[in-house]
Amino acid sequence: MKRKTKNGENTATKSPKPKKQRRSVVLEPIHINPKYLEENFEAEFKKGFDKSNTPFPHWQIRNFVENSDNLVEKVEEELQNFEDWQRKENDLYSLYQSNDLKSINPKKHPLIFSFRQFLYTEVRDWLQKVSGVELIDQVDCNGSCYARTDSLLPHNDLIDTRRFAFVYYMTSANWDSKTNGGDLQLFNHDKKLQPTTVAKQYAPLRNSLILFEVSEKSWHRVAEMISDEPRLSINGWFHSSRRIEPRKPPVESIERFVPGNKCKLMKLINxxxxxxxxxxxxxxxxxxxxxxxxxxxxxxxxxxxxxxxxxxxxxxxxxxxxxxxxxxxxxxxxxxxxxxxxxxxxxxxxxxxxxxxxxxxxxxxxxxxxxxxxxxxxxxxxxxxxxxxxxxxxxxxxxxxxxxxxxxxxxxxxxxxxxxxxxxxxxxxxxxxxxxxxxxxxxxxxxxxxxxxxxxxxxxxxxxxxxxxxxxxxxxxxxx
Structure with missing residues (x-):
C-alpha cells in the first residue's frame, strides 16, 4: 500500500507488526479423592482429635488426590525439573527447598501452580469442614526434597498462627524405609511437654497426605535419609486465628567453677x-x-x-x-x-x-x-x-x-x-x-x-x- 504525502510524493508504508498472541495457561484441575468427601469421613476424621490418637492429633490419608489422569506423576515430573531448589542448612535441618509457592509463575509451572491452588481452595475448605476448625485465608506451602544424609531434627512447628501442618508426598511408588530412611517420626512427651521417645512413624508414601495439629506437644522429625532416592514433597501449614506462645526450654545445666587446683602441664601438653x-x-x-x-x-x-x-x-x-x-x-x-x-x-x-x-x-x-x-x-x-x-x-x-x-x-x-x-x-x-x-x-x-x-x-x-x-x-x- 502507498499513500500520498503533503507534497504529492508517493511513499511506501510499513505494515504494522502483528501483535504477539498471549499464550493461554491451561490449568489441569486437581481434586480430592471422592471417598474423602463422603459424609461419613467427617466423623472418622474427628476421631483423630481423641486422646487415644497418640501422641497428638494426626492423620495419614492414603491416595489423597484423585489420580485418574496421572496428575500426581505430572506434578512430580514438573517438581523434579523445578529450577528454584535452594540448599538449606542450619542447626535444625539439611535439605533442598523451594521458596513459598505463592509466587510461582503459572505459565512456567502450570501443574505446580494448579496444586498450589488446589491447596489454597479445595483442600483448605475441606479441612475446615472435616475438622470443624475455622481457618483463615493464609496457607503456606513450599517444595521440599531430602537427599542422602539430609534430615530434620525434632521440633513442634509452633510459630504464630499455624494450626495444621501438612505434607503431601510424591516419592517413588515402591518406597522402602529400611533402605531409604526418611520416615516422619512423631514423639511422645513428658509432663513438661518436652519430647521423649518415638511413638509412631510413617513412611513417605506416594500420593498420601499427612496432617497433624500444631501445638506445644506436636514434636516430630524427618529421619535421616540413607540412600540417594529423593524424598519429594509439597508441605506447609494451614492457619487459624489461634496463637500459642512457645515455652523456652531450660539451658543445659553444666557445672561451673573457678579453677583453684594446680597441675604440671609439661608431661601432658606438647x-x-x-x-x-x-x-x-x-x-x-x-x-x-x-x-x-x-x-x-x-x-x-x-x-x-x-x-x-x-x-x-x-x-x-x-x-x-x-x-x-x-x-x-x-x-x-x-x-x-x-x-x-x-x-x-x-x-x-x-x-x-x-x-x-x-x-x-x-x-x-x-x-x-x-x-x-x-x-x-x-x-x-x-x-x-x-x-x-x-x-x-x-x-x-x-x-x-x-x-x-x-x-x-x-x-x-x-x-x-x-x-x-x-x-x-x-x-x-x-x-x-x-x-x-x-x-x-x-x-x-x-x-x-x-x-x-x-x-x-x-x-x-x-x-x-x-x-x-x-x-x-x-x-x-x-x-x-
Missing part, C-alpha cells in the same frame, strides 16, 4: 606450646583472627592413651536430651575414676595452670573466670541445636573463651557432620566452622550473642571422636 616464643606467635595470630587451631596439642602418647580409654568404655557416657535440644553422650566423671590418662587430662584442663596457658596463647585474661569442662562422645546421631534461651544465656555470659580439644584416631569426613559451628544471634550465615581433627585444639573468642551448635553427625560418620571443651565465662577484655 612442649612446643610451653615456650615463650611459640606463645607469642600464637597470641599474635589469635589477636588477628579471634580464633586459631593448634595441631598436636597433647603429647602424642597421652592422646593415644586417652582415646583408647574412652573408646573402650562407652558405658561411662550418659546421653542427654531432650531431643529437641540435643542428643549427646557426656562423660560421667563419677564413673571414670579408673581412666588414668583421661583423669590426668581433665585435672590439667581444670587447673589454674591451664587457665594461665590459655591466657598466654590468646592474650585474654581468663584467670579467675568461671569455667566449665565437658567431654562429649560424638558419633552417628550426635547433635545439639540452638534456641532463644541459648541467646539469652550467651548475652548473660558476656565475652567468653572456648577451648575445644579433639581426641580421635582417624581423620573425620567433612561431609559427615559433627562440625562445631558458630553463628551470631538472629543471623544464618556461619561465622566459623570447626572440623574435627586428631589431637587438635581449637580456641575461639566469643562476643555476647555468638552461639555454637554441633551439626548432626550423619550416616557418613566413622569411628566416634571425643570432644573436650573448656569454656571461660565473662572474661576480661583489654582494649588496645
Amino acid at each position: 612442649k612446643e606450646f610451653m615456650t615463650e616464643k611459640r606463645q607469642n606467635e600464637v597470641q599474635q595470630t589469635f589477636a588477628d583472627n579471634s580464633e586459631l587451631n593448634l595441631s598436636g596439642f597433647l603429647v602424642e602418647n597421652i592422646h593415644k592413651k586417652v582415646y583408647a580409654e574412652l573408646i573402650s568404655n562407652p558405658s561411662m557416657f550418659t546421653t542427654f536430651g531432650p531431643v529437641n535440644k540435643r542428643n549427646v553422650a557426656r562423660l560421667d566423671e563419677g564413673k571414670s575414676a579408673g581412666l588414668e590418662s583421661t583423669q590426668r587430662v581433665l585435672e590439667c584442663l581444670k587447673s589454674v595452670n591451664f587457665a594461665k596457658l590459655a591466657a598466654k596463647l590468646t592474650g585474654v585474661t581468663v584467670v579467675g573466670a568461671q569455667t566449665s569442662v565437658t567431654v562429649s562422645r560424638v558419633e552417628h546421631g550426635t547433635y545439639w541445636v540452638l534456641g532463644d534461651e541459648d541467646a539469652d544465656q550467651s548475652n548473660a555470659d558476656g565475652y567468653c573463651l572456648d577451648v575445644h580439644l579433639f581426641v580421635q584416631e582417624k581423620e573425620w569426613d567433612d561431609e559427615a557432620g559433627g562440625n562445631l559451628i558458630y553463628i551470631s544471634e538472629g543471623e544464618t550465615e556461619e561465622l566459623l566452622r570447626i572440623s574435627p581433627s586428631p589431637n587438635a585444639a581449637s580456641i575461639v573468642f566469643i562476643e555476647p550473642g555468638v552461639l555454637s551448635f554441633m551439626k548432626f553427625a550423619n550416616c557418613k560418620s566413622a569411628d566416634p571422636f571425643f570432644l573436650f571443651t573448656v569454656s571461660f565465662y565473662n572474661v576480661q577484655v583489654v582494649e588496645d
Whole structure:
C-alpha cells in the first residue's frame, strides 16, 4: 500500500507488526479423592482429635488426590525439573527447598501452580469442614526434597498462627524405609511437654497426605535419609486465628567453677606450646583472627592413651536430651575414676595452670573466670541445636573463651557432620566452622550473642571422636 504525502510524493508504508498472541495457561484441575468427601469421613476424621490418637492429633490419608489422569506423576515430573531448589542448612535441618509457592509463575509451572491452588481452595475448605476448625485465608506451602544424609531434627512447628501442618508426598511408588530412611517420626512427651521417645512413624508414601495439629506437644522429625532416592514433597501449614506462645526450654545445666587446683602441664601438653616464643606467635595470630587451631596439642602418647580409654568404655557416657535440644553422650566423671590418662587430662584442663596457658596463647585474661569442662562422645546421631534461651544465656555470659580439644584416631569426613559451628544471634550465615581433627585444639573468642551448635553427625560418620571443651565465662577484655 502507498499513500500520498503533503507534497504529492508517493511513499511506501510499513505494515504494522502483528501483535504477539498471549499464550493461554491451561490449568489441569486437581481434586480430592471422592471417598474423602463422603459424609461419613467427617466423623472418622474427628476421631483423630481423641486422646487415644497418640501422641497428638494426626492423620495419614492414603491416595489423597484423585489420580485418574496421572496428575500426581505430572506434578512430580514438573517438581523434579523445578529450577528454584535452594540448599538449606542450619542447626535444625539439611535439605533442598523451594521458596513459598505463592509466587510461582503459572505459565512456567502450570501443574505446580494448579496444586498450589488446589491447596489454597479445595483442600483448605475441606479441612475446615472435616475438622470443624475455622481457618483463615493464609496457607503456606513450599517444595521440599531430602537427599542422602539430609534430615530434620525434632521440633513442634509452633510459630504464630499455624494450626495444621501438612505434607503431601510424591516419592517413588515402591518406597522402602529400611533402605531409604526418611520416615516422619512423631514423639511422645513428658509432663513438661518436652519430647521423649518415638511413638509412631510413617513412611513417605506416594500420593498420601499427612496432617497433624500444631501445638506445644506436636514434636516430630524427618529421619535421616540413607540412600540417594529423593524424598519429594509439597508441605506447609494451614492457619487459624489461634496463637500459642512457645515455652523456652531450660539451658543445659553444666557445672561451673573457678579453677583453684594446680597441675604440671609439661608431661601432658606438647612442649612446643610451653615456650615463650611459640606463645607469642600464637597470641599474635589469635589477636588477628579471634580464633586459631593448634595441631598436636597433647603429647602424642597421652592422646593415644586417652582415646583408647574412652573408646573402650562407652558405658561411662550418659546421653542427654531432650531431643529437641540435643542428643549427646557426656562423660560421667563419677564413673571414670579408673581412666588414668583421661583423669590426668581433665585435672590439667581444670587447673589454674591451664587457665594461665590459655591466657598466654590468646592474650585474654581468663584467670579467675568461671569455667566449665565437658567431654562429649560424638558419633552417628550426635547433635545439639540452638534456641532463644541459648541467646539469652550467651548475652548473660558476656565475652567468653572456648577451648575445644579433639581426641580421635582417624581423620573425620567433612561431609559427615559433627562440625562445631558458630553463628551470631538472629543471623544464618556461619561465622566459623570447626572440623574435627586428631589431637587438635581449637580456641575461639566469643562476643555476647555468638552461639555454637554441633551439626548432626550423619550416616557418613566413622569411628566416634571425643570432644573436650573448656569454656571461660565473662572474661576480661583489654582494649588496645
